[in-house]
Amino acid sequence: xxxxxxxxxxxxxxxxxxxxxxxxxxxxxxxxxxxxxxxxxxxxxxxxxxxxxxxxxxxxxxxxxxxxxxxxxxxxxxxxxxxxxxxxxxxxxxxxxxxxxxxxxxxxxxxxxxxxxxxxxxxxxxxxxxxxxxxxxxxxxxxxxxxxxxxxxxxxxxxxxxxxxxxxxxxxxxxxxxxxxxxxxxxxxxxxxxxxxxxxxxxxxxxxxxxxxxxxxxxxxxxxxxxxxxxxxxxxxxxxxxxxxxxxxxxxxxxxxxxxxxxxxxxxxxxxxxxxxxxxxxxxxxxxxxxxxxxxxxxxxxxxxxxxxxxxxxxxxxxxx
Amino acid sequence: xxxxxxxxxxxxxxxxxxxxxxxxxxxxxxxxxxxxxxxxxxxxxxxxxxxxxxxxxxxxxxxxxxxxxxxxxxxxxxxxxxxxxxxxxxxxxxxxxxxxxxxxxxxxxxxxxxxxxxxxxxxxxxxxxxxxxxxxxxxxxxxxxxxxxxxxxxxxxxxxxxxxxxxxxxxxxxxxxxxxxxxxxxxxxxxxxxxxxxxxxxxxxxxxxxxxxxxxxxxxxxxxxxxxxxxxxxxxxxxxxxxxxxxxxxxxxxxxxxxxxxxxxxxxxxxxxxxxxxxxxxxxxxxxxxxxxxxxxxxxxxxxxxxxxxxxxxxxxxxxxxxxxxxxxxxxxxxxxxxxxxxxxxxxxxxxxxxxxxxxxxxxxxxxxxxxxxxxxxxxxxxxxxxxxxxxxxxxxxxxxxxxxxxxxxxxxxxxxxxxxxxxxxxxxxxxxxxxxxxxxxxxxxxxxxxxxxxxxxxxxxxxxxxxxxxxxxxxxxxxxxxxxxxxxxxxxxxxxxxxxxxxxxxxxxxxxxxxxxxxxxxxxxxxxxxxxxxxxxxxxxxxxxxxxxxxxxxxxxxxxxxxxxxxxxxxxxxxxxxxxxxxxxxxxxxxxxxxxxxxxxxxx
Numbered sequence: 001x002x003x004x005x006x007x008x009x010x011x012x013x014x015x016x017x018x019x020x021x022x023x024x025x026x027x028x029x030x031x032x033x034x035x036x037x038x039x040x041x042x043x044x045x046x047x048x049x050x051x052x053x054x055x056x057x058x059x060x061x062x063x064x065x066x067x068x069x070x071x072x073x074x075x076x077x078x079x080x081x082x083x084x085x086x087x088x089x090x091x092x093x094x095x096x097x098x099x100x101x102x103x104x105x106x107x108x109x110x111x112x113x114x115x116x117x118x119x120x121x122x123x124x125x126x127x128x129x130x131x132x133x134x135x136x137x138x139x140x141x142x143x144x145x146x147x148x149x150x151x152x153x154x155x156x157x158x159x160x161x162x163x164x165x166x167x168x169x170x171x172x173x174x175x176x177x178x179x180x181x182x183x184x185x186x187x188x189x190x191x192x193x194x195x196x197x198x199x200x201x202x203x204x205x206x207x208x209x210x211x212x213x214x215x216x217x218x219x220x221x222x223x224x225x226x227x228x229x230x231x232x233x234x235x236x237x238x239x240x241x242x243x244x245x246x247x248x249x250x251x252x253x254x255x256x257x258x259x260x261x262x263x264x265x266x267x268x269x270x271x272x273x274x275x276x277x278x279x280x281x282x283x284x285x286x287x288x289x290x291x292x293x294x295x296x297x298x299x300x301x302x303x304x305x306x307x308x309x310x311x312x313x314x315x316x317x318x319x320x321x
Numbered sequence: 322x323x324x325x326x327x328x329x330x331x332x333x334x335x336x337x338x339x340x341x342x343x344x345x346x347x348x349x350x351x352x353x354x355x356x357x358x359x360x361x362x363x364x365x366x367x368x369x370x371x372x373x374x375x376x377x378x379x380x381x382x383x384x385x386x387x388x389x390x391x392x393x394x395x396x397x398x399x400x401x402x403x404x405x406x407x408x409x410x411x412x413x414x415x416x417x418x419x420x421x422x423x424x425x426x427x428x429x430x431x432x433x434x435x436x437x438x439x440x441x442x443x444x445x446x447x448x449x450x451x452x453x454x455x456x457x458x459x460x461x462x463x464x465x466x467x468x469x470x471x472x473x474x475x476x477x478x479x480x481x482x483x484x485x486x487x488x489x490x491x492x493x494x495x496x497x498x499x500x501x502x503x504x505x506x507x508x509x510x511x512x513x514x515x516x517x518x519x520x521x522x523x524x525x526x527x528x529x530x531x532x533x534x535x536x537x538x539x540x541x542x543x544x545x546x547x548x549x550x551x552x553x554x555x556x557x558x559x560x561x562x563x564x565x566x567x568x569x570x571x572x573x574x575x576x577x578x579x580x581x582x583x584x585x586x587x588x589x590x591x592x593x594x595x596x597x598x599x600x601x602x603x604x605x606x607x608x609x610x611x612x613x614x615x616x617x618x619x620x621x622x623x624x625x626x627x628x629x630x631x632x633x634x635x636x637x638x639x640x641x642x643x644x645x646x647x648x649x650x651x652x653x654x655x656x657x658x659x660x661x662x663x664x665x666x667x668x669x670x671x672x673x674x675x676x677x678x679x680x681x682x683x684x685x686x687x688x689x690x691x692x693x694x695x696x697x698x699x700x701x702x703x704x705x706x707x708x709x710x711x712x713x714x715x716x717x718x719x720x721x722x723x724x725x726x727x728x729x730x731x732x733x734x735x736x737x738x739x740x741x742x743x744x745x746x747x748x749x750x751x752x753x754x755x756x757x758x759x760x761x762x763x764x765x766x767x768x769x770x771x772x773x774x775x776x777x778x779x780x781x782x783x784x785x786x787x788x789x790x791x792x793x794x795x796x797x798x799x800x801x802x803x804x805x806x807x808x809x810x811x812x813x814x815x816x817x818x819x820x821x822x823x824x825x826x827x828x829x830x831x832x833x834x835x836x837x838x839x840x841x842x843x844x845x846x847x848x849x850x851x852x853x854x855x856x857x858x859x860x861x862x863x864x865x866x867x868x869x870x871x872x873x874x875x876x877x878x879x880x881x882x883x884x885x886x887x888x889x890x891x892x893x894x895x896x897x898x899x900x901x902x903x904x905x906x907x908x909x910x911x912x913x914x915x916x917x918x919x920x921x922x923x924x925x926x
Contacts, residue, residue, distance in 0.1 A: 081806065
């Protein structure tokens with residue numbers, strides 16, 4: 001309490017010269033400051049002419065207002081922020097072009113970086129009743145925080161040399177919210193035959209409760225409309241042991257007989273994979289994958305002597321770099 | 322010269338002992354330090370020569386790739402005297418540009434050492450001479466402001482002795498430079514964070530933990546999961562890659578500081594880490610905090626203090642027993658510790674306490690605590706002032722319905738008059754660009770300067786809080802602030818984007834302008850659930866903490882998760898100045914701005 005009193009007294013001594021009311025807020029006064037005020041600066045800043053303060057004071061400043069009683073009323077009448085200067089202080093002392101280069105580098109350095117990542121979420125061997133297969137699903141991105149080039153690929157083939165399906169998407173991705181990216185571009189299916197290309201629109205991101213989701217619409221060069229929904233969830237059992245339930249659902253707006261796709265819900269894939277993160281980047285896993293073709297798509301499969309429903313035991317590696 | 326050093330280090334690798342490494346270090350940083358005295362050779366003015374080079378560096382018996390100054394981590398102690406002049410010639414032997422920023426030292430802007438703001442930087446092979454008068458005293462430090470060099474060892478301490486009598490009485494002193502060292506390159510660390518922000522966190526909540534009853538119960542986990550927030554995200558980079566250092570020594574190296582029983586030992590702590598907040602204690606010793614950020618404060622006796630990145634604290638201890646004490650600096654997320662020993666003789670050690678449990682973020686850390694400011698600990702006098710500046714949270718001229726009245730009603734248990742409790746309502750921060758880089762906006766940020774730092778809330782012993790700090794000298798500028806400037810600390814932990822007011826520096830079009838010598842109240846609002854040590858170059862500001870007239874003057878202030886900090890600034894240094902979060906990778910992600918102060922000298926005439 002004693003201190004506060006002393007401070008107030010000290011303020012009263014110091015304040016009158018500082019708190020002179022100005023006719024115009026923008027008017028500047030050179031006010032001599034008692035030596036005590038600038039003592040901490042050791043008599044002023046280096047390079048400054050002396051212990052002077054330029055101040056634009058507010059109209060209603062009074063000596064009774066010390067720092068602790070600064071009120072909102074006061075602030076409402078306080079000065080506004082100046083407009084930003086158009087110059088750079090260091091340009092006066094250093095080569096302008098060097099400064100410009102340094103500024104550009106600073107800008108790149110503090111937030112302007114580009115990065116890239118390739119993630120193979122599924123890269124596995126599948127053991128099925130009807131043979132041995134491989135399956136992959138992954139994506140890569142390159143770019144900044146908001147704008148990215150995204151490449152996605154997924155497919156499956158048999159170790160007997162047949163490729164069931166293989167597709168690649170090339171998309172421009174734009175962050176549209178804290179958790180979601182809107183993506184547009186093309187998809188090309190190398191398999192099945194005949195191959196198809198699609199215009200693609202997708203939304204990929206993170207749902208509440210940490211579900212990674214992806215919804216896509218594909219319009220083929222033959223006018224066929226397809227849709228897909230992908231989701232997975234990483235549940236940490238321990239710091240390195242992670243179980244990942246995964247679902248992929250394919251839809252079609254019409255029958256596409258040449259590719260054995262029936263309209264409506266065409267197939268569903270459910271997976272459960274248990275991985276061990278040797279490194280964050282490298283995690284061997286094992287699990288099961290259940291796939292079921294539905295409706296007309298199932299009929300197409302049966303017509304070709306294939307199962308409409310398959311269960312695979314899988315062994316793979318989840319990797320990113 | 323560099324080759325010679327490499328030769329010596331090859332020897333060090335062969336022996337793999339800390340002792341050989343010690344031979345490299347300045348005497349005060351050797352494994353056993355007798356304390357600083359005038360006879361100990363340190364670099365001092367008026368002419369100081371510093372050489373920056375890439376050097377292999379041994380930590381806990383393993384060699385890392387480092388950037389050193391004069392061949393050591395930390396860099397040499399620079400000891401100066403207030404009132405004198407100093408010329409520091411910095412030679413760059415790297416293949417890339419470098420720089421040195423004198424952290425907390427008041428210098429003309431052209432010698433502040435931030436490439437692209439104060440000067441162009443120091444090119445490879447060049448020598449740049451910094452030349453300025455020393456107008457202050459205290460404990461400070463220096464480090465690179467180029468790229469991510471600071472992470473690699475480019476930092477060192479500065480002591481400036483006062484021109485007159487030092488108000489702190491002590492018989493012996495030691496500098497304690499805390500830091501975090503990684504064998505992974507800093508660019509790789511940034512790369513991992515961008516790809517997988519939780520990459521370094523091996524203390525997440527798991528199903529095994531839930532079944533064992535650890536961490537949050539299921540309902541809480543679901544609540545946080547719904548928000549897409551990980552309450553264990555306390556540190557972005559952790560002990561999974563860091564070795565925490567005391568004066569360049571790993572915990573196994575056991576750096577030891579000597580004392581004689583009953584001596585008053587002054588310990589000058591500098592947190593030179595890139596990303597690590599430390600909780601510091603010396604079990605068995607009370608610490609009297611006498612200085613914060615180089616500015617003297619009234620002595621406060623504590624058992625523990627939290628030191629944010631870039632802060633300094635000076636404490637005085639008086640060990641009465643003829644035995645060793647362990648100096649423990651735990652990383653705030655408890656993923657590791659820096660450790661040293663205080664002992665009367667060489668070769669002694671004391672038990673090292675185990676790491677305590679890691680903190681789990683709360684709704685208060687999300688700026689969503691309905692109880693408002695009720696959690697003030699002690700210090701009843703702070704209440705009035707806190708209310709005072711929560712009223713100030715409204716920048717003049719804006720009216721969004723989030724009025725002072727609304728806040729007060731809320732505090733009195735009334736309805737949230739027009740105040741959204743949504744975790745991301747742009748109405749709660751009209752000045753923020755709420756794009757993809759803004760994950761949340763604290764609906765009810767609290768002044769948390771009276772609370773212990775994250776993880777220290779339930780500590781039974783006395784922990785330093787900002788509200789304990791009372792400037793020894795009266796504040797130099799008694800004028801009330803003329804205006805208020807609110808700045809939001811924003812980010813998206815999922816994308817590892819960080820910014821001020823929702824705009825990372827690479828997208829910023831305009832600096833933050835001040836008029837020369839205007840007095841401004843700045844309110845930093847933390848719209849994230851991580852701490853941010855915010856540093857303003859070229860100035861001290863008065864942290865509004867309940868001690869008007871004697872607010873502690875700081876160069877760096879840690880803004881608690883979901884909290885806010887108010888400081889008053891006299892913008893008395895003309896020029897352009899960096900203003901940023903001192904977490905290196907937050908800055909690198911965009912949490913950086915330039916502050917301009919005009920007119921410059923020439924115009925003022």
